[in-house]
Amino acid sequence: MSHPDFKTIGSPEIRLIEECAELIKSISKAQRFGYFASHPDFIENNNMDDILSEKDDVSECIKSMKKHLEQIKREAHNAPIKRRGGEDHE
Numbered sequence: 001m002s003h004p005d006f007k008t009i010g011s012p013e014i015r016l017i018e019e020c021a022e023l024i025k026s027i028s029k030a031q032r033f034g035y036f037a038s039h040p041d042f043i044e045n046n047n048m049d050d051i052l053s054e055k056d057d058v059s060e061c062i063k064s065m066k067k068h069l070e071q072i073k074r075e076a077h078n079a080p081i082k083r084r085g086g087e088d089h090e
């Protein structure tokens with residue numbers, strides 16, 4: 001996450017997808033321009049820095065996604081079973 005204010009905006013799925021895309025982009029830039037090259041407008045960070053930062057973002061989102069999936073499983077386990085055309089069953 002580039003900014004903590006955005007940490008909870010969007011679903012865990014969307015946040016993970018976005019961070020994976022950012023990691024892929026940073027790796028692509030490193031492959032094209034080199035690990036120690038920098039964007040001319042952001043010379044304080046090179047491509048290696050960006051990869052490591054995005055990797056941390058992905059790791060954080062994977063943790064959130066794991067919790068989210070566990071919650072979905074718990075809810076599914078506790079939900080009544082729906083049968084076609086019938087009533088709920090416990």
Ligand SMILES: [Mg+2]
Pocket residue numbers: 001002019022053054057
């Ligand atoms: Mg990121």
